[in-house]
Amino acid sequence: MKPKDLASASLLLLFGVALGIWLDRAWLPAPAKDTSPVAPSGKTGKLPALARPPASRPDSTTSPVSPDPAGPPLNASEFAFAFTAALSERNPDTRFMQLIELAERVLPAEVARVLPLLDQVTRRDHRSGLLGVLIGKWASADPAAALTYAQQLTRGPERLSATVTALGVWAAADNSAALAWAQAQPPGTQRNQAFQAVLGQLAEKDPGAALAELKKAGLTSLTSGLHEAIFQHWAETDPTAAAAKALTELPPGRQRDSVLQLITATWAASDPVAAAAWVRQQPDGKGKRELIQSLSDTLAATDPKAAVELALTLPEGGNRHEALAQIAARWASVDLDAALDWVKQLPAGQARNNALINLSHEWAEANPRAVAEYAASLPGGPTQDTLYSAVANQWATSDPASALKWAQALPGADTRLQAMETALTVWAGTAPEEAAVVVANLPADNAKPALLQNFAARWAEDDPDAALRWTQQLPAAAQPAAYEGLVPQLANNSPAAAAALLGKLPVDSREQVAEHILQVWRESDAAAARAWLVGAPLPEEIRQRLLKP
Incomplete structure (x- = not known):
């Protein structure tokens, strides 16, 4: 995705994340596993000594962890007091979760009074997520008022997402009224998004009616995900009819292929044998190959042997390799030992390499030492690098300093760099001040600029001010690389501050x-953005291109 697409996509995603938190706050611990696979015979390799083995994933028979029950409902004054206190929390993730919990507790009738407080939230993505929860609460009691407010927001992505949120809540309560509102909108993005919200709700109750309304809507462009939502609900009750309708109503192409993959995945949850039989009956071609690949991935979680059998009907090549790799990852999540035994008996080649890469995370969680030893037996390349990085990632969760030291001793410059970046990324998320001292004092070799860049970017995700202070005190020769990671992250919440630092980046970046x-x-102050661009430290031809509307 290009940088210019990141802002809008991130805001839309945060609305979904925040609303998802609102609907479901429970989570499950990972299942326990333990395995000690043996490296292939005839392979040798020098492995840097592990100062101590990283901890394997412990057995756990505890019940699912749940957050504390939500507190009592809050009026505007109570929310404002608690909101101010939550803003003092230094950890950004903890602060966001506290604010989300408060937003969930606001009385719907009080939402309009608390919305101005969101201007105090400096992180744009957090502000947008909170706005999504509050708009949803408001719309549950007064959808018309919430929708009116949403349409008056000045930031484009927030306005669009808030409108869709309010409309979705309205549609769940009174679909006919919400549909009439959507039909009355002028052609354009907002009308398309309105239909997505309304018809998505209608599809849950009557997918056939939702499809008929979609055909009558005359949208200016295909609304992303709407056909998929309709046909998924249809497949939950009558997959045979849903598949037949998709073949007759949708023209051949990417969208029909995507819909059919979703139908067969849904079908497989209730009758995997029938779903696989239907796929096998389809005419040969790209669409069928992708259907087999998609369905084998779905089957792997419940019947991996059937998934392998289906995947092997694909011709030798990329589709088969990808399907087998997907099966490995799914299988490993439910039975790592069996998945490893299967992968190791695959013929040497791309299929086995892809499968090893895809299960590396599960394997490293269960037995990182075994992964390290197996990786040492492999020839250098992407598969070995990925396995070593999986070890570094797991070890760094418990002892990042030792994980980094181990990574520094690995053979091969690219291998070392990838494992070191992984360890530092984990460390930056848990103890960035400690990691910052270590990164700054690493030897000044060819790998250091990349390590500085990636570390600064990761730290800036959580605390851009602290990352900036650290970057400013680095030696002059090290600063450009760190700024290259810092500035794009800083721009997400403070574009003016990021703009002032652009000249500190390498010219080609x-x-x-x-x-x-x-x-x-431009979303918040287009005039200021343009004024900055006129004198920005960029080559003239680039500046002129960016100045064009």
Whole structure:
């Protein structure tokens, strides 16, 4: 995705994330596993010593962990007091979760009074997520008022997402009224998104009617995901009819292929044998190959042997390799030992390499030492690098300093760099100040610029101010690489501050970052963004291109 697309996509995603938190706050621990696979015979390799083995994933028979029950409902004054206290939390993730919990507790009638407080939330993505929860609460009691407010928001992505949220809540309560509102909108993005919200709700009750309304809507463009939502609900009750309707109503192409994959995946949940039989009956071609690949992935979680059998009907090549790799990942999540035994008996080649890469995370969680030893037996390349990185990731969760030291001793420059980046990324998320000292004092070799860039970017996701202070005190020669990671992250919440730092980036990195800054800044202050661009430290031809509307 290009930087200029990131802002809008991130905001739409945060609305979904925040609303998902609102609907379901429970989670499950990972299942326990333990395995000790043996490296292939005849392979040798020097493995840097592990100072101590990373901890294998412990057995757990505990019940699912749940957050504390939500507190009592809040009026506007109570929310404001608690909101101010929550803003003082230094950890950004904890702060966001506290604010989301408060938003969930606001009385719907009080939402209009608390919305102005969101201006105090400096992180744009967090503000957008909170707005989504509050608009949803308001719309549950007064959809017309919530919708009116949403349409008056000045930031484009927030306005669109808030409108869709309010309309979706309205549609769940009174679909006919919400549908009439959507039909009355002028052609354009808002009308398309309105139909997505309304017909998505209608599809849950009557997918056939939703499809008929979609055909009558005359949308200016295909609304992303709407056909998929309709046919998924249809497949839950009558997959045979849903598949037949998709074949007759949708023209051949990417969208029909996507819909059919969704139908067969839904079908497989209730009758995998029938779903597989239907897929096998389809005419040969690209669509069928992708259907087999998709369905084998779905089957792997419940019947991996049937999934393998289906995948092997694909011709030798990329589709088969990808299908087998997907099966490996799914299988490993439910039975790692069996998945490893199967992968190791595959013929040497791309299929086995892809499968090893796809199960590396599960394997490293269960037995990182075994992964490290197996990786040492492999020839250098992407498969070995991925396995080593999986070890670094798992080890760094418990002892990042030792994980980094181990990664520094690995053979091969690319292998070392990838494992070191992985360890530092984990460390930056748990103890960034400690990691920052270590990164700054790493040897000044060819790998250090990349390590500085990636570390600064990761730290800036959580605390851009602290990452900036650290970057500013680095030696002058090290600063450009760190700024290259920091500035794009800083732009997400403070485009003006990011713009002031663009000149500190390497010249060949500035164009892409400048585009991202402009995309974000134009949403809140297009005039200021344009004024900055006129004198921005960019080559003239790039500046002129970006100045065009």
